[in-house]
Amino acid sequence: MATFTYEGKTSSGEVRKGNIDAAxxxxxxxxxxxxxxxxxxxxxxxxxxxxxxxxxNKDLVLFTRQFATMIDSGLPLVQCLEIQSKQAENPVFRxxxxxxxxxxxxxxxxxxxxxxxxxxxxxxxQNMIAAGEVGGILDTILxxxxxxxxxxxxxxxxxxxxxxxxxxxxxxxxxxxxxxxVFVVPQFATxxxxxxxxxxxxxxxxxxxxxxxxxxxxYLLVGIGGTIYGIRYSYKTDGGEVFWDKxxxxxxxxxxxxxxxxxxxxxxxxxxxxxxxxAILEALDICGKTSGNRVIEDAVNFVRQGISEGxxxxxxxxxxxxxxxxxxxxxxxxxATGALDVMLNKVADFYEDEVDQAVENMTxxxxxxxxxxxxxxxxxxxxxxYLPIFTMAAGV
Numbered sequence: 001m002a003t004f005t006y007e008g009k010t011s012s013g014e015v016r017k018g019n020i021d022a023a024x025x026x027x028x029x030x031x032x033x034x035x036x037x038x039x040x041x042x043x044x045x046x047x048x049x050x051x052x053x054x055x056x057n058k059d060l061v062l063f064t065r066q067f068a069t070m071i072d073s074g075l076p077l078v079q080c081l082e083i084q085s086k087q088a089e090n091p092v093f094r095x096x097x098x099x100x101x102x103x104x105x106x107x108x109x110x111x112x113x114x115x116x117x118x119x120x121x122x123x124x125x126q127n128m129i130a131a132g133e134v135g136g137i138l139d140t141i142l143x144x145x146x147x148x149x150x151x152x153x154x155x156x157x158x159x160x161x162x163x164x165x166x167x168x169x170x171x172x173x174x175x176x177x178x179x180x181x182v183f184v185v186p187q188f189a190t191x192x193x194x195x196x197x198x199x200x201x202x203x204x205x206x207x208x209x210x211x212x213x214x215x216x217x218x219y220l221l222v223g224i225g226g227t228i229y230g231i232r233y234s235y236k237t238d239g240g241e242v243f244w245d246k247x248x249x250x251x252x253x254x255x256x257x258x259x260x261x262x263x264x265x266x267x268x269x270x271x272x273x274x275x276x277x278x279a280i281l282e283a284l285d286i287c288g289k290t291s292g293n294r295v296i297e298d299a300v301n302f303v304r305q306g307i308s309e310g311x312x313x314x315x316x317x318x319x320x321x322x323x324x325x326x327x328x329x330x331x332x333x334x335x336a337t338g339a340l341d342v343m344l345n346k347v348a349d350f351y352e353d354e355v356d357q358a359v360e361n362m363t364x365x366x367x368x369x370x371x372x373x374x375x376x377x378x379x380x381x382x383x384x385x386y387l388p389i390f391t392m393a394a395g396v
Contacts, residue, residue: 004028008039018098021116035106055093055120061149068142124286131277141276148272155261162359169370185210188385202384245294257358262296264351271344
């Protein structure tokens with residue numbers, strides 16, 4: 001499937017421009033004719049380079065919220081798409097919305113039109129829109145989607161914020177220490193060599209470390225790069241993905257946050273889909289694929305298999321030993337009272353608040369640890385370099 005940029009005219013003479021996905025140019029032309037567009041120019045889009053834009057989560061959240069408001073106000077679907085396609089700031093998203101509008105105009109359902117751009121509108125989005133169209137509650141579904149996307153985006157920002165601080169701090173510390181050892185320490189080493197005195201053990205250790213680093217820095221950088229590449233490559237394998245996702249769930253400090261995020265995302269996704277009329281087996285299938293963690297996905301698939309055999313949600317969920325006991329008990333209560341979707345959303349609200357607290361606790365715990373580490377390493381280097389000078393001053 002390739003993307004073609006086209007320009008053409010409708011039967012009324014109106015000029016149309018946009019993108020269309022098709023297997024080849026001939027198929028693209030046929031699709032345009034079915035949409036009552038006579039193409040005057042059609043070109044295959046390049047595969048996309050480094051600077052090619054993409055539709056961000058922010059774009060999708062803004063579109064969904066505005067689109068829900070328009071539909072709720074009683075505007076026709078095609079008119080809503082027309083307005084959104086013209087006011088979208090992202091040119092890639094603007095082109096996609098134009099294609100979707102044209103497909104809806106030519107008789108396609110909104111959900112089927114969204115399938116042309118699966119990278120922007122994932123399976124969850126498509127299924128919820130389909131359920132809204134069938135049930136005649138598209139405005140309600142769009143509002144639920146907007147809330148879901150906003151909460152999901154908040155979870156992502158929390159995780160990124162929690163992870164970026166220690167990673168950036170450690171990278172900066174590594175760069176600073178490397179610069180000191182490669183460029184600064186050799187200057188001290190030359191000065192100490194001219195003095196002709198035996199150096200204190202800490203100073204000699206730092207000088208030896210500096211000499212080793214200068215001789216092996218290329219190998220060290222290659223080793224670090226190779227390790228990162230190896231981890232990323234292993235994550236693409238079936239066994240490697242399970243290993244690293246399991247490691248994340250069990251890792252000290254960060255593991256607690258990952259579990260809470262996974263539970264919040266699972267409950268929010270499943271609760272939103274069930275309340276929108278999506279069948280539970282289909283909803284669980286989508287929940288597994290959008291979980292972002294292979295261990296969670298396998299657990300959800302196990303639950304799905306159990307339900308297909310006539311079991312409840314809570315029993316196989318408890319057997320996975322992945323989700324906290326409280327979650328399983330609350331889901332059991334939701335099933336017993338016939339309000340599973342409501343209970344799932346309550347659990348999601350609770351765990352989203354827990355994520356806030358867990359991220360705050362993790363940051364509070366990591367900050368003094370990182371500061372202490374930096375103080376010991378960088379302070380130790382400085383003291384080691386000035387120790388011979390202090391020794392000489394004491395002797396005088």
